[in-house]
Amino acid sequence: MNIEEIGISELRLPEESNEGPLALIALHDRSGNRGVGCIAATPLRVKEMLRGLSAVIETLDVSRLGSWLSPLSAAVGRRSELAVMLPGLDLALCDLHARQRGTALGVLLGGSADASWPAFARLPLSQVALRESRLERLWSHGFRAFLLECDTRLDIDEIARLRARLGAETRLAIDARGCAEDDLASTCAALAELGVDWLEPPLVANDLARHVEFSRRSSVAIAAPSGMAGWVNYLALSERSVPGLYRPNLLGGCGPSALLGIGCRAMAGGNRLVPVALPSWLGLAAQLHFSAALGAVKAIECAAAVGVERRGLDWRATLPGLDASGRVSLPTGPGLGRDPGGNGETSRVWHRLALAV
Template sequence: MTDSFTIRSIEAFCYRYPLATPVVTSFGKMLNRPAVFVRAVDEDGVEGWGEAWSNFPAPGAEHRARLVNEVLAPGLVGRKFDGPGQAFEALTKGTEVLALQCGEPGPFAQAISGIDLALWDLSARRQRLPLWRLLGGQSRKIKVYASGINPGGAAQTAEAALKRGHRALKLKVGFGAETDLANLATLRQIIGAGMLATDANQGWSVTQAMEMLPRLAEFDLRWLEEPIRADRPREEWRRLRAAAKMPIAAGENISSVEGFKEVLAEDVLGVVQPDIAKWGGLSVCAPLARDILKVGKTFCPHYLGGGLGLLASAHLLAGIGGDGWLEVDANDNPLRDLFCGPVLNVTEGMIELDQDPGLGVSPDLSSIERHRTI
């Protein structure tokens, strides 16, 4: 089979898993875990699976699923493409005015990303290659870290992650200096000399961030993620970089080629974190990841969602290489665990991807039918 394919169908499925313990960020709580899975089928009957970012606001998942099913899929069915990148381009250009008109470039980008991931999986299956190898990977082993560690119960979450094989942790901060610093001290003790990072989720002003920097310095952090809002002037980011003893990380809220070009051209971010399910899919983010490594920065795919997007992110990291880590949410989520394949099997802080074609999983959606909303 060649890389060309004709699309027979594209369909999104929306799910919600209620959380016993809400996930807390500096900007709000998540009471459930949504997932929008996308299935693409070509005229030869080959399937591919992807996922569209849909974490918040709460009704966002159903909206993105309907964008896929009612707006985007009809424009692709019956069309022949020479690869996922061509379909991505057709979708993006074909909906630019519509996204602008309704003020929703984000949801459109996320829905398109879900389709793009499904088409990359489909393409790799057609070529009988694991996705990581199609992307140029030499090794199927990658490092992972446990993220989503809330301010409440941080020690228990961290210890449970270590028992599951993790050797690297990321703590959510932005809940007051006393809480943040106490949690960091506890986690540093738990992880020993291992990798420890923090994520402020855009929670501080530049003044607050500057006040925290010297207090964070004692914890030997691998990075400080999004200390201030992603849309703050570059001068504020440069001020933080000049004062920081640890690398600064960001990227999940950059959603343009120009935006990434800007941060790759300057010495502010040491760690760059595009999210393939949120913007760009693999068609844009795979070349971007190579550019991140070329300029000497660390590529760490951002991810927080269901299992298919997590698995695709793992394949991207293995495909591109470098010494970055894959983000794996430490919180309970069967929509992740049932569909992320080998990402569930963490040994000494590493996972090993399969040699099967594509993502290497064929999801059994009947197992989560009770959580389906669309």
């Protein structure tokens, strides 16, 4: 079934998010199904760009998974201003394809309907009052895994105290991008003793050589920088069989189809992934479905947990349901398993673009 209409709205994120303007797009077919995706631009700008691609979009065959990638890429060509559209369109088309079949996207892509992962939430290590306020709410919600943000120095003693307090069963990882690189080499062994799952060091995003060097001499798993430009760098790391963990941005430079390619290479090299996504229901749903398809995902970072201590009475509604061990499961229902209507994260204003189908 071809696409009949495209809806465009603003995607609203928490105030603490550093993301720029974002638009939610909804692709409607003639049977009432719709698939959603996200594009890093204002809704009006997205509408303008979609007009430039409408002649191609209206001819896409949604019935064949992935068949849209070649015509869309050809239409974008060297028009770099349109390249920002591809990850969001890819996700929306995948969602629509699965909804037309009444199947969860992750299952349609070969994943298990029973898949689940440890759900990590971020905590600021050195900002004690903020950390404790956030930890209290997140712990009560069921989180049992935390990504500790170190802003200036890697405080091993504070991490050890937190480990002793939360217990050996609690999962910990470290984001040390704000620290000096010299401080990290001597502390990796201590982090390994504390049972830290992985460390994201302050390396330049595209400096593959430094990442390879640091990974091979570290006693704790090293995460490739999540700010890497494009997914080709992740593939390069996989081809070198660099031990560690990759954090591609699912709704950024790495679209869903690219992420599947990264996952295959990562599994071949014995590595794992923790995909990064927007702090929203859409980002989380995309993480879960493509993690199920990949099978090489170590954990899920729940970005929506950022700023939870300053939200109102509905703060729990922004977080996923977790089981007794703090794991998050694949959403039920067709496609991504959630609908944007009524969740408070989208504007009530929808721009419409009708297609000549």
